[in-house]
Amino acid sequence: MKKITAIIKPHKLDEVRSALSEIDVKGMTVCEVKGFGRQKGHVELYRGSEYTVDFVLKTKLEIVVDSDRVDTVIDTIINAARTNKIGDGKIFVSDVIQTVRIRTGEQGNDAI
Amino acid sequence: MKKITAIIKPHKLDEVRSALSEIDVKGMTVCEVKGFGRQKGHVELYRGSEYTVDFVLKTKLEIVVDSDRVDTVIDTIINAARTNKIGDGKIFVSDVIQTVRIRTGEQGNDAI
Amino acid sequence: MKKITAIIKPHKLDEVRSALSEIDVKGMTVCEVKGFGRQKGHVELYRGSEYTVDFVLKTKLEIVVDSDRVDTVIDTIINAARTNKIGDGKIFVSDVIQTVRIRTGEQGNDAI
Amino acid sequence: MRALLALLLLLPMSAFADTIDKADTAWILTATALVLFMTLPGLSFFYAGLVRSKNVLSVLMQCFAIACLASIVWLAFGYSLAFGEGNAFIGDFSKAFLNGVGKDSVSGTLPEPLFFIFQMTFAIITPALIVGGFAERMKFSSVLLFTTGWLILVYLPVCHWVWGGGWLAEMGMLDFAGGTVVHITAGVGALVAAIVIKNRHGFGSANLIPHNLTMTVAGAGMLWVGWFGFNGGSAVAANGDAAMAMLVTHISAAAGSLTWAGLEWKKYGKPSVLGIVTGMVAGLGTITPASGFVGPAASLVIGISAGIVCFYCTNLIKQKWKIDDSLDVFPVHGVGGILGTFLAGIFCSPDLGIFSGYGFGGDNQNIAQQLGVQSIGIVATFAYTAIVSYFLLKVVGLMTKGIRVDHEQEIQGLDIVSHEERGYNL
Amino acid sequence: MRALLALLLLLPMSAFADTIDKADTAWILTATALVLFMTLPGLSFFYAGLVRSKNVLSVLMQCFAIACLASIVWLAFGYSLAFGEGNAFIGDFSKAFLNGVGKDSVSGTLPEPLFFIFQMTFAIITPALIVGGFAERMKFSSVLLFTTGWLILVYLPVCHWVWGGGWLAEMGMLDFAGGTVVHITAGVGALVAAIVIKNRHGFGSANLIPHNLTMTVAGAGMLWVGWFGFNGGSAVAANGDAAMAMLVTHISAAAGSLTWAGLEWKKYGKPSVLGIVTGMVAGLGTITPASGFVGPAASLVIGISAGIVCFYCTNLIKQKWKIDDSLDVFPVHGVGGILGTFLAGIFCSPDLGIFSGYGFGGDNQNIAQQLGVQSIGIVATFAYTAIVSYFLLKVVGLMTKGIRVDHEQEIQGLDIVSHEERGYNL
Amino acid sequence: MRALLALLLLLPMSAFADTIDKADTAWILTATALVLFMTLPGLSFFYAGLVRSKNVLSVLMQCFAIACLASIVWLAFGYSLAFGEGNAFIGDFSKAFLNGVGKDSVSGTLPEPLFFIFQMTFAIITPALIVGGFAERMKFSSVLLFTTGWLILVYLPVCHWVWGGGWLAEMGMLDFAGGTVVHITAGVGALVAAIVIKNRHGFGSANLIPHNLTMTVAGAGMLWVGWFGFNGGSAVAANGDAAMAMLVTHISAAAGSLTWAGLEWKKYGKPSVLGIVTGMVAGLGTITPASGFVGPAASLVIGISAGIVCFYCTNLIKQKWKIDDSLDVFPVHGVGGILGTFLAGIFCSPDLGIFSGYGFGGDNQNIAQQLGVQSIGIVATFAYTAIVSYFLLKVVGLMTKGIRVDHEQEIQGLDIVSHEERGYNL
Ligand SMILES: Nc1ncnc2c1ncn2[C@@H]1O[C@H](COP(=O)(O)OP(=O)(O)O)[C@@H](O)[C@H]1O
């Protein structure tokens, strides 16, 4: 099994989720994060004092899938999340050794 | 060392944390997340307009432990977090190559 | 490629980010988390009722870097985040199999 | 001796004949504060809670800036055009910059400066109400130009028609506290603006849900309390008229709230807090034109009708017609204003038993005549407002190169795009 | 000549003999707005900040819906049962639906519609106060049935006993603005409800901490300001009585606040903002029955006593007795009301030097007699409220198949479960 | 006969000669509620939104506790020292604990207890304003000692000088509602406190940005509404003076708001909501001393000047001088108070055509003389406040072992450190 972590623009979440549902991805976990990268933050002004907000709001998706499906999932995310503007985000893939479903105790691919 | 990631129901956090303390787990990191899975979200109605909230509030625990203890920790989490209802969540296990304690610079199992 | 996960004290974020920028780390993702560890939470009192807040606010950084740079990055984080008080946090390192830039489809080290 | 007695009996009267009544003054000073409170923070909070958090400040900013602009316009010439002599359609510039009006000027039983600011608070809230129609997508410069122009071209004339001795006043039209002058104009203005600017990106698909309903409920409470000054103050006296206006206002609000919540409960299975406060606004808007003319039993009927009619209209416009009058200004205020102006023509009748009111307007003798006048007022105001608002939006569009922010900006949110600030950094 | 002069001297009086005093009217119009403001948004915000965020809307909704229902009941027959002639225990239906009451009806020096709505705001806040006892776990339908029934079966009679010319009034019981009528009834009602519905899941173990203290502080400020209308308005006149009532109200609030915060500082090492505002409510609730009868120095004593007594009672009930009167309605309002009703019987005495007040009630001649009457009032109200509340809760339980949501629903939170909405989507 | 008639004509006057005017009473009862509302929750919310979320409760707590303490001090001897006979510099203890003042005591046309609480609300808000200077870093015990001492040593004397018949009053200094007494004293107090306590950790480098601007806007709206009571109430009557004071107050607020937002738009490219509400406070603070003396056209000029001058002063102090007067109390209130006190000396002149006001103070005959007096008042108040505040801070520092929390605590935030509570648990 592999974990696919995708950092995307927040307003793309709904599209990505639908796209993944269509290719039958059954589960994912989402977290609001702040990103730092090529896309620059902005300067806010409060009563004339400048404050640089370095971070940009992003959404992080974590999806654990069967190793076979990694490429399909990545492609799907890219298609749904791409706007061709800087800050579209990244996808990281890493290994998952074991998965357990708490409710049933099922393990491995059955638990995803 | 292994990282155990558990997605649980938010109101189970206190029980899980106590249970883990009892088996002498010394540290963990917790994050509020939104989950998508078999447990369905709900429909909210604002002035007659329906909005589907696909995501369910979940809590994510990350616990890095010595590889020996993985099974004990998983069992403990399952016991404390299970309600036997859909949405009880998942546990994922992955490898951790290195751990460092910032304060002291200690490394490996000593740093956990 | 490796993923460096650092749990630090929230008010150290700006210093760590600057320090990393100086050693030319181009990107990172930040998340607000609650930590449980040797640093104890505190007791809050509301109308005489005691409530123990076990968790301490922490900030989690995730940085994916070329494997060569792991040590430099770790050292930099330690230097910037250390206050020598309990609760300074931890650094975990794990493997990343693949990285993709959503905007361009670039892969591997080019995508970081 | 008889003469002396007569003289003496007149004393207390004559002594105050061309001077002010201090008790009326005390109440209207208060009512003025209450009506300002309806806009700041009342309405602005009611609205701001309903948008997404990336636009929360833009709504607060728009309401605030409109309040300021309207005040200056009111001083410069607004008051004079609305309440100055003039003709049947518009006042004149005789009182521009309060020319000739001092501390000792009297208007009715009030110091004229007080009448000026009391009326000013109405000129503030009316354009602010429109913000709900185009929320989350209009350029700030366009907002300022449109609402200021609208105040001048729509509000001032209609106010003159109805309250400034204009042609509707002469026909004996009844609009106690602004069902037509305030709510129909604002509702229609918002509807036209929503149609011209088009729907928000994601309307009908994405979750455009309120970001902070507690804020909306806070605003609702402030609106209810402030409305006591709005309707009760419109009696322009501290007496039984004011008290009865407040009473019927309150009953209509309560009835509208419960009706809306009840309909939700029946139709969707659960009553909601957004529903109950929307019913409240419907009840309040609908009783407004009638508040000085009807009795308690009638106010119960008016409140319930408000709940039902506005409830179904909200569904009609959003779900059926797919018009993104984003915060439902037209179905609540516009429809409420129309309904209330109409019902005022019925329940003002002194011949309805327990539902009786306090008499017809002008020379009208019966419900039919009064309803005729009310209908003319409604239709004329609706048509005039719609046409002027439409052309004004087009002109403002030319002046500001389009009234709408671009797609990227809409996604980023107006707080950063228009004001370089964020609402929350919790 | 002498006769004429006499006649003339009487003129200003007689001219207003059976008519209203416009200045009193101006003030009570305002006071009515202030007391409504105490409930919406005041109290509802004070309470809503104290629950967990998953229940924030449910508290706001309950307060709002109760306000609406109470208003309709008040119109239908509530006012008539409380203030109609009737007998020593309850009024009658002579003024149901304000039958026979018009703009020109007079009550004291006020238009009767004004007296009606002023008193209505008290009938609104009293059942709303009880929400704090059963917060976070009662079914919405049960809430509506219980509070409406309670208003009718508890509030209306007790109000009649004390203010409507009932048996306690005849004994000369002193309750200026509702220590007994409002605070004891609400406090006892909440306590009984808390016992009947049982503790919240997790009470004593989980962290049931306030989700937004800024909201609570906002509500507290609104309550303080609104209380000026509550107590100051209860003078039913714009004069020195009203001013002095406001003054002692304010001093007691300040003293209660500082006392509570001081006790916390001593006992726990730190004063808290929740503590200081709770002390404020204690100080305000306690001075309420006494506010028109005591002087400034006495109000300082009353405020300090309120801080101390309510502070220890809160601990007693929550920590010792383990009763989950969730927002501490009984220890703050109930105990404050009892204490204040009692102290009013002492500090009304004109013979206490600098601590003197403005005289005994009815035919009472000394502190002992007055305290006797006050105690009868307290005990009778306590017992009556407790018994009726208990049976009412049982009946409502039968009607709604249990008054409590099930375990799963309690965990999910009432906002989604009862209203399908969430408070915050930041 | 003639004599009789004369006598009778005097009747209404003489009948009320040493009694109260109930209409004035009605209005000042209201105004008192409005001014309290300015502090709680108004100002406390305005300020609390501007700090970081870890300090939100500390600001609310400080404002609240100061309000309580000031009330008790006012009762104990504050009122007496400010308004008691005494000498040119300070009153006396003749009315300590309201000795000899009862319900029937009269002050002007008001019950004296009313004058007492109306003035008390000013004694509450003034020290609360200073909180903005040392926000986010002062120990709570130091805050209490400093502000209480400051109230006694600074506010009471200056209040006596200007309003209590002291030396500035005798010179005919004009300060209608507290430009000098309230705003200069508070502004200078805050500036000195900011300098003594030194800048917040991270000032100039870290992002010390407002954590909740919606809260600040709520507070701003409440301040605007409450200011109607502040300035309108300072007429101490329900008449044209009060109305005109409210009118000019409103216009200045609107003009200040638009000016500030306009300057931001020009200078930084975007107008901000924090900017517009800051301009509002500047406009309100600046018109305050002038509000009873100037006309509408002048108020427009005053509001615009306020926007410009305070805007540039804010930049000067924060960016250039690097003084962390954290919530900009001095540049907004202090500078506004100075500017307004000065401009009052010009625009009170009855000889300025459309910009005319209502006459000079005392024996002053022309603008030059009046400006002389105003300048003396400004300079004396500035110097006196600065010196006393400085030494007071030093003494308090000794008493509380330093007025500042330590570095670790500052990072953790005052909510936990001083009050063991958190604002939000969403
Ligand atoms: N090396 C990295 N490690 C972790 N997260 C990263 C890294 N680089 C970028 N990110 C995340 O990806 C987001 C987008 O990256 P950015 O460089 O702004 O744009 P793009 O992906 O289009 O080049 C960042 O905001 C950050 O959250």
Ligand SMILES: Nc1ncnc2c1ncn2[C@@H]1O[C@H](COP(=O)(O)OP(=O)(O)O)[C@@H](O)[C@H]1O
């Ligand atoms: N493939 C997955 N990858 C990541 N997270 C998942 C995955 N599947 C489920 N989850 C997380 O687990 C939670 C519970 O899963 P769900 O399918 O609803 O119930 P159950 O675990 O009882 O079958 C989800 O809300 C989601 O946060």
Ligand SMILES: Nc1ncnc2c1ncn2[C@@H]1O[C@H](COP(=O)(O)OP(=O)(O)O)[C@@H](O)[C@H]1O
């Ligand atoms: N085993 C662990 N797994 C995951 N996170 C941990 C673990 N141990 C500690 N942490 C995180 O590191 C933070 C700091 O750890 P703590 O034990 O308090 O101090 P220190 O790192 O100085 O020994 C904790 O608050 C928690 O977020």
